[in-house]
Amino acid sequence: MPTLDALWTRFDAAVKELAALEHIDAVAGWDQETYMPPKGAEARGEARAVLRGVAHEKLTRPELGEWIATLEASPELDSSRRAAVRAVKRDRDRELKLPARLVKELAQAQGRGVEAWKVARREDRFEHFRPALERLIALKREQADALGHAGERYDPLLDASEPGMTTARLQPVLERLRAGLVPLVEQLTASPPPAEDAFLRADAWDVDTQFDFSLELIRGLGFDLEAGRLDRSAHPFCSGLAPTDVRLTTRLFRDDGASAIFSALHEAGHGLYEQGLPASPAGTARYASMGLHESQSRLWENFVGRSQDYWVFWFPRLQARFPAALAGVDVDRWVGAINRVRRSLIRVEADEVTYNLHILVRFELELAIVRGELPAAELPGAWRDAYERVLGIRPPDDRDGVLQDIHWAWGEFGYFPTYSIGNMYAATLMAGAERALPTLWDDVARGELAPLRDWLRAHVHRHGRALDADTIVTNATGSGLTEVDLLAHLRRKFGAR
Amino acid sequence: MPTLDALWTRFDAAVKELAALEHIDAVAGWDQETYMPPKGAEARGEARAVLRGVAHEKLTRPELGEWIATLEASPELDSSRRAAVRAVKRDRDRELKLPARLVKELAQAQGRGVEAWKVARREDRFEHFRPALERLIALKREQADALGHAGERYDPLLDASEPGMTTARLQPVLERLRAGLVPLVEQLTASPPPAEDAFLRADAWDVDTQFDFSLELIRGLGFDLEAGRLDRSAHPFCSGLAPTDVRLTTRLFRDDGASAIFSALHEAGHGLYEQGLPASPAGTARYASMGLHESQSRLWENFVGRSQDYWVFWFPRLQARFPAALAGVDVDRWVGAINRVRRSLIRVEADEVTYNLHILVRFELELAIVRGELPAAELPGAWRDAYERVLGIRPPDDRDGVLQDIHWAWGEFGYFPTYSIGNMYAATLMAGAERALPTLWDDVARGELAPLRDWLRAHVHRHGRALDADTIVTNATGSGLTEVDLLAHLRRKFGAR
Numbered sequence: 001m002p003t004l005d006a007l008w009t010r011f012d013a014a015v016k017e018l019a020a021l022e023h024i025d026a027v028a029g030w031d032q033e034t035y036m037p038p039k040g041a042e043a044r045g046e047a048r049a050v051l052r053g054v055a056h057e058k059l060t061r062p063e064l065g066e067w068i069a070t071l072e073a074s075p076e077l078d079s080s081r082r083a084a085v086r087a088v089k090r091d092r093d094r095e096l097k098l099p100a101r102l103v104k105e106l107a108q109a110q111g112r113g114v115e116a117w118k119v120a121r122r123e124d125r126f127e128h129f130r131p132a133l134e135r136l137i138a139l140k141r142e143q144a145d146a147l148g149h150a151g152e153r154y155d156p157l158l159d160a161s162e163p164g165m166t167t168a169r170l171q172p173v174l175e176r177l178r179a180g181l182v183p184l185v186e187q188l189t190a191s192p193p194p195a196e197d198a199f200l201r202a203d204a205w206d207v208d209t210q211f212d213f214s215l216e217l218i219r220g221l222g223f224d225l226e227a228g229r230l231d232r233s234a235h236p237f238c239s240g241l242a243p244t245d246v247r248l249t250t251r252l253f254r255d256d257g258a259s260a261i262f263s264a265l266h267e268a269g270h271g272l273y274e275q276g277l278p279a280s281p282a283g284t285a286r287y288a289s290m291g292l293h294e295s296q297s298r299l300w301e302n303f304v305g306r307s308q309d310y311w312v313f314w315f316p317r318l319q320a321r322f323p324a325a326l327a328g329v330d331v332d333r334w335v336g337a338i339n340r341v342r343r344s345l346i347r348v349e350a351d352e353v354t355y356n357l358h359i360l361v362r363f364e365l366e367l368a369i370v371r372g373e374l375p376a377a378e379l380p381g382a383w384r385d386a387y388e389r390v391l392g393i394r395p396p397d398d399r400d401g402v403l404q405d406i407h408w409a410w411g412e413f414g415y416f417p418t419y420s421i422g423n424m425y426a427a428t429l430m431a432g433a434e435r436a437l438p439t440l441w442d443d444v445a446r447g448e449l450a451p452l453r454d455w456l457r458a459h460v461h462r463h464g465r466a467l468d469a470d471t472i473v474t475n476a477t478g479s480g481l482t483e484v485d486l487l488a489h490l491r492r493k494f495g496a497r
Numbered sequence: 498m499p500t501l502d503a504l505w506t507r508f509d510a511a512v513k514e515l516a517a518l519e520h521i522d523a524v525a526g527w528d529q530e531t532y533m534p535p536k537g538a539e540a541r542g543e544a545r546a547v548l549r550g551v552a553h554e555k556l557t558r559p560e561l562g563e564w565i566a567t568l569e570a571s572p573e574l575d576s577s578r579r580a581a582v583r584a585v586k587r588d589r590d591r592e593l594k595l596p597a598r599l600v601k602e603l604a605q606a607q608g609r610g611v612e613a614w615k616v617a618r619r620e621d622r623f624e625h626f627r628p629a630l631e632r633l634i635a636l637k638r639e640q641a642d643a644l645g646h647a648g649e650r651y652d653p654l655l656d657a658s659e660p661g662m663t664t665a666r667l668q669p670v671l672e673r674l675r676a677g678l679v680p681l682v683e684q685l686t687a688s689p690p691p692a693e694d695a696f697l698r699a700d701a702w703d704v705d706t707q708f709d710f711s712l713e714l715i716r717g718l719g720f721d722l723e724a725g726r727l728d729r730s731a732h733p734f735c736s737g738l739a740p741t742d743v744r745l746t747t748r749l750f751r752d753d754g755a756s757a758i759f760s761a762l763h764e765a766g767h768g769l770y771e772q773g774l775p776a777s778p779a780g781t782a783r784y785a786s787m788g789l790h791e792s793q794s795r796l797w798e799n800f801v802g803r804s805q806d807y808w809v810f811w812f813p814r815l816q817a818r819f820p821a822a823l824a825g826v827d828v829d830r831w832v833g834a835i836n837r838v839r840r841s842l843i844r845v846e847a848d849e850v851t852y853n854l855h856i857l858v859r860f861e862l863e864l865a866i867v868r869g870e871l872p873a874a875e876l877p878g879a880w881r882d883a884y885e886r887v888l889g890i891r892p893p894d895d896r897d898g899v900l901q902d903i904h905w906a907w908g909e910f911g912y913f914p915t916y917s918i919g920n921m922y923a924a925t926l927m928a929g930a931e932r933a934l935p936t937l938w939d940d941v942a943r944g945e946l947a948p949l950r951d952w953l954r955a956h957v958h959r960h961g962r963a964l965d966a967d968t969i970v971t972n973a974t975g976s977g978l979t980e981v982d983l984l985a986h987l988r989r990k991f992g993a994r
Contacts, residue, residue, distance in 0.1 A: 021548070024524075024525055037723055046513075
């Protein structure tokens with residue numbers, strides 16, 4: 001029998017090997033979205049599939065299972081190592097539960113789903129997407145059964161994005177969130193609209209200047225540009241190849257003065273989390289959940305980035321970059337413009353208040369889909385009805401309705417709620433930070449963001465996935481997933497108008 | 498027993514798997530030289546080492562050896578598949594012959610070698626580099642012995658870059674090349690220097706404009722920018738991730754009007770070869786040798802790119818981009834300036850005529866080193882003496898002498914001669930193309946480069962490594978490695994002055 005230390009060394013080396021393969025795959029993925037020439041797509045797809053095959057072999061090999069079992073059964077294993085073993089076991093168990101045939105069929109169905117969705121969306125023709133979607137739904141239900149559940153098929157899909165979260169726990173929270181938001185939206189959209197914001201959409205925002213200002217903003221957040229980059233891509237994203245190599249992307253429009261700023265702050269929020277992850281043990285050197293990840297992007301984008309105090313410092317700098325576009329605009333008008341609340345059709349363009357209602361529609365529908373209560377054919381109608389009921393606005397077509405998001409075409413069911421979980425965690429963490437840092441907002445108004453960043457680093461980032469997201473938030477703030485702080489924030493920020 | 502076809506399918510799938518891992522590693526390598534943030538280096542190094550370990554496992558696994566043996570022994574295997582089996586067997590045999598310990602020690606010694614070389618070069622202090630170099634020499638000699646040879650230790654090292662080439666075959670060719678070049682250089686440098694070229698080094702060459710013009714030039718060569726890219730890096734290179742994804746890099750200086758142009762043409766020459774490689778069988782879908790690769794870059798850089806005819810078409814376009822820098826310069830003066838011949842110290846800055854003398858010095862010295870006839874301690878003196886003897890110029894220091902190239906610090910012995918092999922193959926291929934395409938130079942003068950490119954594609958690129966380089970050149974032109982065509986070209990081009 002090897003000693004516990006020798007066994008740990010083997011286990012840790014195997015996990016580092018897996019992390020290295022993920023790192024390399026992430027490089028290939030980043031390149032694919034940024035610089036890869038169009039004809040390179042096929043070779044890249046094949047190469048990444050091979051790499052994932054290798055990772056699958058490595059993760060499922062029997063020795064690793066034996067090491068995990070022995071380590072788990074060793075009472076003298078310290079808590080940090082125990083957490084790493086638990087996290088890797090979770091990955092491995094999921095991988096083992098999914099038959100190779102299902103994995104392959106899902107990959108194919110995702111490919112076809114995305115292709116069909118693109119056409120369907122362009123032509124506003126849901127029926128073109130329906131067969132691929134039906135296939136995806138069937139496979140995801142099969143996947144849920146393979147992963148196992150106690151009657152709620154949605155649970156294992158939700159758990160894939162949000163480890164430890166259950167429908168039973170989540171649904172009442174989201175229901176209370178809805179109950180709080182609907183009257184708030186009613187109140188905010190009943191009164192006359194706030195400051196005029198047409199200047200944001202003037203054709204006056206030089207994209208290179210926007211890019212440079214975005215760099216200035218994310219540097220201001222403390223994102224380390226020696227350990228990361230900002231590039232352009234069709235859809236903004238953050239990819240953490242390693243805490244020392246975090247890639248952000250953004251997109252820039254000449255006729256939109258705000259989109260790039262909030263993309264950059266959002267992705268840099270994700271990026272700060274990735275840069276703050278622990279270097280070891282390799283098994284826990286990863287984010288705890290998608291919801292917690294999203295909390296970090298939303299915190300910087302919305303709670304900080306859309307606050308009056310933030311722009312006290314940054315607005316003069318923005319105005320110096322765009323004197324023409326911002327002629328006659330002052331900080332109050334700017335802050336008003338970036339905080340307009342309105343009932344709208346498109347999730348990714350929604351404001352801080354209505355955003356969660358967009359998510360609630362998707363959660364309600366995908367829960368019904370996965371449960372088998374809503375056939376794909378009835379989805380477009382159900383979508384329109386839900387928007388009318390929840391958001392008070394009825395989509396005139398499917399393009400800006402049920403076809404607006406790529407997620408379901410990717411086979412992502414159980415992912416949407418992590419956006420709202422992220423918003424709620426962000427609010428709770430922000431409330432915790434305000435209690436811990438009495439001068440937080442004075443600091444923000446002086447451009448001094450290090451105290452908040454360091455607090456998040458110490459209370460959130462550095463844990464990696466040694467603890468689950470809810471435990472991390474609870475340890476940091478005293479409460480786990482709750483709608484209370486988010487509703488309080490939104491009422492305080494918007495209710496007084 | 499599986500059928501031959503079934504066996505081939507397994508073999509081919511295994512080779513595609515290896516190619517996929519190489520593709521992914523090449524993405525990571527390209528990123529490392531172009532966009533990777535500095536702090537990402539360590540994680541990247543570790544991840545790529547893991548990936549190479551996986552590739553090693555896959556290449557050396559016993560089943561692959563069995564498939565190769567059975568396929569090789571099957572008389573009914575067609576020639577294209579037979580070539581693929583032979584090529585993969587070659588890779589595999591090399592890999593099996595090198596003990597894991599030696600591979601690891603070499604990797605470490607290369608890392609240390611490069612670090613020590615950087616310091617030594619900066620401080621002009623060869624002694625700082627000597628211990629690392631001695632270690633590398635010892636390991637390379639051990640590697641040569643492990644690979645096996647019939648008394649000439651240099652052979653297996655040369656063969657690594659130039660499959661099938663031997664010292665016995667190469668040395669007399671290089672000796673005759675030297676014998677032809679020395680009097681030519683004598684003659685060319687005795688007469689008064691040609692057209693004044695100070696305008697090339699004026700601080701007048703906007704780098705973004707140079708980059709755009711480089712793109713125009715390589716598009717003109719027929720390099721497919723939908724299946725490749727041009728980026729910037731510290732040292733220009735070409736990396737073929739796949740024929741559909743070929744990455745070129747260049748570097749740009751405001752005070753150099755020629756360097757970027759010839760870098761771009763050089764790398765695009767490499768790139769055309771990579772884009773022209775066969776897609777299958779996977780075993781032969783790779784370049785035949787470094788010398789043949791270099792022949793493609795040199796052909797476009799020197800034989801085409803430094804010709805008068807090429808600039809008949811392109812000079813007006815260049816002048817339109819740089820009206821100030823090229824005020825008063827005509828095409829003759831431009832062509833004279835980019836073809837100045839002079840005795841100089843630095844290989845990478847050498848002209849077409851003296852370049853090979855730089856290589857001959859290195860070949861002579863590294864052959865003696867590998868044979869054990871020249872200790873590292875005596876290398877700086879031997880270098881100075883050889884430069885004086887061969888190039889007629891004595892380096893005043895080691896920085897611009899023996900420390901100028903990174904190759905030996907990388908443990909690359911047996912690589913330098915492939916540059917001269919490339920020049921000779923380029924001359925022979927160009928002579929063959931001229932015979933096959935009577936209007937070649939008229940076409941070039943009209944900017945029409947497709948006939949030459951298509952001829953190279955048909956006679957060189959499409960073979961991949963189904964044939965060895967010398968056979969490819971012989972089949973295309975009637976002769977293999979020879980100094981005759983290169984000397985004839987240089988005498989014709991420069992001798993008449």
